Amino acid sequence: MSDQAAKLRTLLEERAEEDARERKIGELYFGMADTTRVIAITSGKGGVGKTNLAVNLSVALQMAGQRIMLVDADIGMANVNLLMGSVTNRSLIELLDDDVQLEDVVEYGVEGVKYISGVAAVEAALNLSRSEQRKLHKKLGRCSELADIVIIDTGAGLNRNVIEFVLAAEEVLLITTPEPTSLADAYAVIKAYSTYTARRNIKLVVNRIRDEEDSFDVAERINQTTKKFLNMSIETLGYIYEDKAVHDAVHAQEPFIIAEPDSPAARCVFEIANSLLSGEKMNSVSRGWRAFLDRLFGY
Numbered sequence: 001m002s003d004q005a006a007k008l009r010t011l012l013e014e015r016a017e018e019d020a021r022e023r024k025i026g027e028l029y030f031g032m033a034d035t036t037r038v039i040a041i042t043s044g045k046g047g048v049g050k051t052n053l054a055v056n057l058s059v060a061l062q063m064a065g066q067r068i069m070l071v072d073a074d075i076g077m078a079n080v081n082l083l084m085g086s087v088t089n090r091s092l093i094e095l096l097d098d099d100v101q102l103e104d105v106v107e108y109g110v111e112g113v114k115y116i117s118g119v120a121a122v123e124a125a126l127n128l129s130r131s132e133q134r135k136l137h138k139k140l141g142r143c144s145e146l147a148d149i150v151i152i153d154t155g156a157g158l159n160r161n162v163i164e165f166v167l168a169a170e171e172v173l174l175i176t177t178p179e180p181t182s183l184a185d186a187y188a189v190i191k192a193y194s195t196y197t198a199r200r201n202i203k204l205v206v207n208r209i210r211d212e213e214d215s216f217d218v219a220e221r222i223n224q225t226t227k228k229f230l231n232m233s234i235e236t237l238g239y240i241y242e243d244k245a246v247h248d249a250v251h252a253q254e255p256f257i258i259a260e261p262d263s264p265a266a267r268c269v270f271e272i273a274n275s276l277l278s279g280e281k282m283n284s285v286s287r288g289w290r291a292f293l294d295r296l297f298g299y
């Protein structure tokens with residue numbers, strides 16, 4: 001392991017210990033166990049659909065009665081607020097100011113999904129002093145009062161802030177398309193991640209598929225490689241069809257699940273949300289008649 005990786009690991013272990021201590025204190029004194037789920041959405045290659053999944057999944061889960069907090073942590077391409085139809089100038093980093101509380105930096109989007117822009121913060125957080133980190137940690141801890149599920153839209157690839165988020169989250173959704181370059185980059189993430197931690201909590205989401213076969217194919221290709229070289233297999237959480245509704249909704253700056261709830265892509269996201277909540281396999285989603293017509297007429 002490289003020096004940097006070892007250092008990162010120690011840092012994360014220290015943090016995990018501290019978290020566990022604080023949780024214990026919370027449970028002992030206030031009788032409240034922190035049951036908030038944290039799900040990071042990441043990818044190897046950029047532009048494969050992370051933000052769209054993060055936003056639409058958040059909306060679907062909120063519709064299902066969960067309180068969602070969506071954190072935009074993609075430094076390069078922060079655009080959760082674009083899809084939420086609003087602009088925010090606030091960011092996590094303001095929490096370092098004693099007068100600013102979590103509620104002050106939280107915005108409310110579609111269906112009442114709460115979201116926070118972490119953009120400037122993520123980069124800055126890497127250079128914070130220990131006491132500043134503690135302050136941020138403490139204030140952010142209150143996310144668990146405001147949300148049942150925290151969803152983090154991370155950047156793509158293997159830079160340090162992406163890895164930190166991925167490692168810190170309990171569940172990770174790794175999104176890929178069937179494109180060979182996207183697959184290769186997804187594998188690189190799995191590989192890097194497997195050297196950092198023994199926890200195997202990455203699940204695949206295959207985006208922009210033409211038919212279900214595509215999804216099985218991707219899962220098989222990834223698993224052939226991970227089994228051979230890493231001695232591990234990766235579960236598939238679900239898939240999302242290539243769908244004009246996604247493209248149109250992005251242009252309209254709306255989540256597709258709201259703009260076209262009957263579209264194949266939206267029905268897939270509802271099923272993925274359902275699977276996350278029930279723990280059962282994603283139900284098969286058919287493309288439907290409209291999509292058939294779209295294909296027929298070349299959309």
Ligand SMILES: Nc1ncnc2c1ncn2[C@@H]1O[C@H](COP(=O)(O)OP(=O)(O)O)[C@@H](O)[C@H]1O
Nearest residue numbers: 046047048049050051052208241242243246250
């Ligand atoms: N299922 C899909 N069907 C059609 N187009 C899609 C789909 N998913 C993503 N796209 C297209 O890809 C673009 C990038 O998606 P985005 O969610 O911003 O990716 P990322 O956050 O990974 O960079 C979208 O603007 C959209 O045009």
Ligand SMILES: [Mg+2]
Nearest residue numbers: 050051074077
């Ligand atoms: Mg994005």
